[in-house]
Amino acid sequence: MTSFSFRQKLWLPLVISLVALLLVTISSAWLSYQTRIEERRNDLMNIAHVGLSIVQEYADLEQSGALTSEQAQKEALQRLRGVRYGNDGYFIVIDSTPRMLMHPIKPGTEGKDLTNVVDDDGRHHYVSFAAAARPPNGGFVGYVFPHPGMNPPKAVDKLGYVIRFAPWDWIISTGAYVDDIENAFMQSVYLAIVVFAVIAALLAIIVVYTNRSIEHAIGGDPRIASSIADAIACGDLGTPLVVSEKDRTSLMFAMGQMRNALSDIVDRIRAGAGNVAAAASQIANGNMDLSSRTESQAAALQQAASSMQQLTGTVRSTAENAHAASDLAGAAAQITERGGEMVLRAIGTMGDIRTESTKMVDIIGVIEGIAFQTNILALNAAVEAARAGEEGRGFAVVAGEVRMLAQRSSTAAKEVRDLINQAVSRVGDGAELVEATGKTISDAREAINRVTGIVREIASAATEQSSGLEQINLAIAQIDDKTQQNAALVEEAAAAAQSLDEQSHNLQDAVAIFRTADGQKLPR
Structure with a gap:
């Protein structure tokens, strides 16, 4: 801090404030993004458990003997095929091989081995589905998948949740696109940058005028004022102080007036102290003689x-x-x-x-x-x-x-x-x-x-x-x-x-x- 000039010290709070504002804005957008992702995860978990409850319903029918195993699995797949939520939400079912058992969008992939299937980013996402479904409560998998609403379709980020129904070795998967969340996050970031730029420009203008006002109020570099104040504190009342001829309100001018007044006071005190000392000495001597007499x-x-x-x-x-x-x-x-x-x-x-x-x-x-x-x-x-x-x-x-x-x-x-x-x-x-x-x-x-x-x-x-x-x-x-x-x-x-x-x-x-x-x- 001591190496900074006065103007740099005046600009430093603005820079720190702007950086803090930028960090707060970005962190706020990031927290909003994380919150929406967490909401999307909770939605996927709830929806996946709904699918699991449907499968569990037919498994109970199988256990009760109302349906055979094949009938129960067929009807369960058929019911899951018809489930839709949101604009583009659906269920797919694979096993731990992994092998596609049901895909409502791409029925041609049913029965195929998915081990070597990769997304546009080259990730074996079905293998990741099978691995994430092993824990008791399932797990999340990130991958890219073409968005049907785009023309032409384009692979975008998608978040999938998988949960395994162990009796039938089924892995129920559902997913949701997160590009809207990412787009909203980027828009928030862009908007924050624009607002930050506008605020920074306004604050810079305010700081420029404020700095000019402060410099005019001080009348010079505060280092000079500090050195003069130190000199006055050390008893040096003869240090030259230069201010503008039109300056009659600045701190430097007031310090000059104070120094001149203090110099006059010291001169009077010097003369008065000498007189007082001589008179006090005479009074003391006279009182001593008077006391003796x-x-x-x-x-x-x-x-x-x-x-x-x-x-x-x-x-x-x-x-x-x-x-x-x-x-x-x-x-x-x-x-x-x-x-x-x-x-x-x-x-x-x-x-x-x-x-x-x-x-x-x-x-x-x-x-x-x-x-x-x-x-x-x-x-x-x-x-x-x-x-x-x-x-x-x-x-x-x-x-x-x-x-x-x-x-x-x-x-x-x-x-x-x-x-x-x-x-x-x-x-x-x-x-x-x-x-x-x-x-x-x-x-x-x-x-x-x-x-x-x-x-x-x-x-x-x-x-x-x-x-x-x-x-x-x-x-x-x-x-x-x-x-x-x-x-x-x-x-x-x-x-x-x-x-x-x-x-x-x-x-x-x-x-x-x-x-x-x-x-x-x-x-x-």
């Missing part, structure tokens, strides 16, 4: 949220500590109040001690005066004792001891005075210190009161800061959640941009197989 921002927000949680805890702890400090400052203020009262009491006590010290100085002055007077008295006593001599020695000793005691008392009084003066001086200093301490405590009390107020303000501010930081922490948590979602969206966008980049490269690879008329290809 968003992840960094999310990490920073997480760290800030953690720091804010810690700061919130610290501020909350500071607020609690500030409240505790405020309470402690209040307690310290109360303690300072009590300390101030105690300092005032200490100042009063120190004043009392100073007064008592002054009194003690006065008492010491009295003691010193007594010691001085005692010393004078002892000195006078010693003078008097010296004047007394021996009688006054004991008194002098006592006076000396008293003098020593007076001196010691004076010395001790001086020391006590010094100690008391020092104590008074120190008590004065202490009183001044106590007064200064009282003032300091008063100042401390005022400072503690101010600190308490400040600490209370700090505690209140810390509470407000803790509440604000909790709100800020909640806002940062929401921002962190949104940032995480944005990071996920950015990652999805980055993945989509990456997929777009890959698809743009796939698109470039897809259109890279096309080569347009200028020979350009899309770079991979």
Whole structure:
């Protein structure tokens, strides 16, 4: 098939159809011929059995004794001689020798030996009769025999059927001409040939116009269209395609239009694919950077949220500590109040001690005066004792001891005075210190009161800061959640941009197989 041209391929179905039509017509005529021959055979078989039944009838009469054997055979032959059917149907009777026993058309042949008798074709048909009659049901024999209806008579094909009646060794034969069937068959064949020729001529005309219409619709040899289609399928859009200038409806023209449109589309796709690839690459890179920055921002927000949680805890702890400090400052203020009262009491006590010290100085002055007077008295006593001599020695000793005691008392009084003066001086200093301490405590009390107020303000501010930081922490948590979602969206966008980049490269690879008329290809 590949070696046939387009026109040969167009004519080939017609030739095959005509050959098939011719075969169907001839086979139909042949089947009709065979059917009519089979009908003729069935007719001959039925007629031969009718003759056999006639012979059997007389054989039964012979068996019954109504007729002798000779009478029965004679009457049977006579009856068969008079049997006619159709235009030219009759019976003949021979024996297995073969010898003619009865022939209604040629009575002169009765009693003659038929062994060497042949038909016009040289066939020993009577010998064939004897041989065909041997099977139990008889048989058919073909031969030629002059047709009485023809002038002059002419030997034509005839079909004979023979059946044997064994008791009398008779072979009953009848035949029918089949030239009419053969003539009808040949007429059918001739008519089929004429009809075939007419149909073939009409179909040839139709095929000629159809082929012209198909060639005009295609616009050229389909092989060229197939090669161009293959080239387009392989991506070659620059193969030249030549059609007639007036051709605007053929397949070749449509293929040219398709190729040109496809070439334009490929050119636009080539340019668009490059732009899409560059934009996709930029988007992918930008999304990757954005994803990285968003992840960094999310990490920073997480760290800030953690720091804010810690700061919130610290501020909350500071607020609690500030409240505790405020309470402690209040307690310290109360303690300072009590300390101030105690300092005032200490100042009063120190004043009392100073007064008592002054009194003690006065008492010491009295003691010193007594010691001085005692010393004078002892000195006078010693003078008097010296004047007394021996009688006054004991008194002098006592006076000396008293003098020593007076001196010691004076010395001790001086020391006590010094100690008391020092104590008074120190008590004065202490009183001044106590007064200064009282003032300091008063100042401390005022400072503690101010600190308490400040600490209370700090505690209140810390509470407000803790509440604000909790709100800020909640806002940062929401921002962190949104940032995480944005990071996920950015990652999805980055993945989509990456997929777009890959698809743009796939698109470039897809259109890279096309080569347009200028020979350009899309770079991979």
